[in-house]
Amino acid sequence: MSDRSPSDEESGASTPATPSSREKILDTAEALFARSGFSGVGMRTVSEQVGLGKSSLFYHFSSKVKLYCAVLERALEDFVARLDEARVQDMPPVERLHTWVDGVVTALAEHPSWARLLLRSLFEEDIADEHDQQRIDTLFESIVSRLSRALEEGIRSGEIRPVSIPHTIQTLIGMTLFHFASGDLGEDLLGESVFEPKQIQLRREHIRHYLDHVLRTSPRT
Amino acid sequence: MSDRSPSDEESGASTPATPSSREKILDTAEALFARSGFSGVGMRTVSEQVGLGKSSLFYHFSSKVKLYCAVLERALEDFVARLDEARVQDMPPVERLHTWVDGVVTALAEHPSWARLLLRSLFEEDIADEHDQQRIDTLFESIVSRLSRALEEGIRSGEIRPVSIPHTIQTLIGMTLFHFASGDLGEDLLGESVFEPKQIQLRREHIRHYLDHVLRTSPRT
DNA sequence: GTCTATACACCGATAGAC
DNA sequence: GTCTATCGGTGTATAGAC
Numbered sequence: 001m002s003d004r005s006p007s008d009e010e011s012g013a014s015t016p017a018t019p020s021s022r023e024k025i026l027d028t029a030e031a032l033f034a035r036s037g038f039s040g041v042g043m044r045t046v047s048e049q050v051g052l053g054k055s056s057l058f059y060h061f062s063s064k065v066k067l068y069c070a071v072l073e074r075a076l077e078d079f080v081a082r083l084d085e086a087r088v089q090d091m092p093p094v095e096r097l098h099t100w101v102d103g104v105v106t107a108l109a110e111h112p113s114w115a116r117l118l119l120r121s122l123f124e125e126d127i128a129d130e131h132d133q134q135r136i137d138t139l140f141e142s143i144v145s146r147l148s149r150a151l152e153e154g155i156r157s158g159e160i161r162p163v164s165i166p167h168t169i170q171t172l173i174g175m176t177l178f179h180f181a182s183g184d185l186g187e188d189l190l191g192e193s194v195f196e197p198k199q200i201q202l203r204r205e206h207i208r209h210y211l212d213h214v215l216r217t218s219p220r221t
Numbered sequence: 222m223s224d225r226s227p228s229d230e231e232s233g234a235s236t237p238a239t240p241s242s243r244e245k246i247l248d249t250a251e252a253l254f255a256r257s258g259f260s261g262v263g264m265r266t267v268s269e270q271v272g273l274g275k276s277s278l279f280y281h282f283s284s285k286v287k288l289y290c291a292v293l294e295r296a297l298e299d300f301v302a303r304l305d306e307a308r309v310q311d312m313p314p315v316e317r318l319h320t321w322v323d324g325v326v327t328a329l330a331e332h333p334s335w336a337r338l339l340l341r342s343l344f345e346e347d348i349a350d351e352h353d354q355q356r357i358d359t360l361f362e363s364i365v366s367r368l369s370r371a372l373e374e375g376i377r378s379g380e381i382r383p384v385s386i387p388h389t390i391q392t393l394i395g396m397t398l399f400h401f402a403s404g405d406l407g408e409d410l411l412g413e414s415v416f417e418p419k420q421i422q423l424r425r426e427h428i429r430h431y432l433d434h435v436l437r438t439s440p441r442t
Numbered sequence: 443g444t445c446t447a448t449a450c451a452c453c454g455a456t457a458g459a460c
Numbered sequence: 461g462t463c464t465a466t467c468g469g470t471g472t473a474t475a476g477a478c
Contacts, residue, residue, distance in 0.1 A: 040258070053446080056444050060443090116344060125256070125404075140406065144409075163430070164423055164427060166411045166412075169410055170396075173399065173403075174400060178391070178395035178398070179392075179395060182343060183344060183346075184343070185394075188362075202385055203388060210392070210435055242462095264455090274463055275454090276463075276464085276465095280461060283455095285455090446477080451471080452469105453470070454469090456466085456467075457465085459462105459464080459465100460463075
């Protein structure tokens, strides 16, 4: 999603002290798209919350769809980068999954918009043009393939039960994305926000429990 | 959602041979809202797909919001009714959960719109008026409380591990709703639609496996 | 880069004929 | 019950001044 890079001010610098308009727009749009979905957000609302005129948005992003894609790709890239940060290559499969789950939970907890944004993006259809959609699909695919490889490896070595890999991946996504996207329902259930530190930790342990008891062939108590 | 019941033709009769306009509208709107969400669907699209003029919809439902609520309530009521069909009261907790999961998977498989419709409704906010929202909340609550009671009972009797009840419910919802709502992602993973009979059965077994290995204190192989 | 003004399609909803 | 016609508002997007 290189929709235009006006002035290209900070080459490679991370989090400049004064965020550019482009970044302010992305941050605002991310929160709004996560809360209300693509068609539930108007450019007017975005512009008002950013503090710019409506038409100024079109200087930075040529259309609403392009803005949406930019938001989604930025989040997905950050997300994937975090997964790769963890030095994980030489861990045994289940330990690798543990590390990933920890990282994913941390990421979703630090960016409360991500879970809803990513979940919604799986339901949204035919918004992006072919090119943008392919970039997005590739990012999702890179997440799935990492999981897939770890499971496959573990099953081959006997560390993991011979479960259905796709169904297990679906479950893992549901356990993480859905939980942090569940909003009011989750809050009603837990008695407090899913983003409370205590609940975040509980979620981590809950998923760990799943990994150890459903997947592992020799469960540890 | 009693927005009006013109003529009230078939009192209590189930699935009349010739569906009323009201029912055709509900069916069409259900599919559309599930696919594109509340703000992604216009009354124009609904009316065209039903085969009526746009303004005829407003004879049957006083507003778009009321139509949405009617769709959601109808689905939720059907859903809850199916859960209650199963004679389940005197089963031990884990067996009761098994039976429910079977029923839920069957229901979601028979009504491909439901998973997305219900999942989306958890993200949609402040659409219905206070009265309608309360009806919807009550229906969700009745599902959650059934699950909650079964888990609590099982933990008390020692049949189920002392897991976090809210987190377990979240996981169960994620495993069912998310899976059948996942659309293209699920299809890419499985290699075929999540609604293929073979995949439906696999899903049932996958959740059963979870119930037996994560929840049960003495897992059966 | 940001603004004002504007084009034009579509939205939800209503009025009134049949 | 369904239609046509129409209202006011909002949607995305563009033109052009500064």
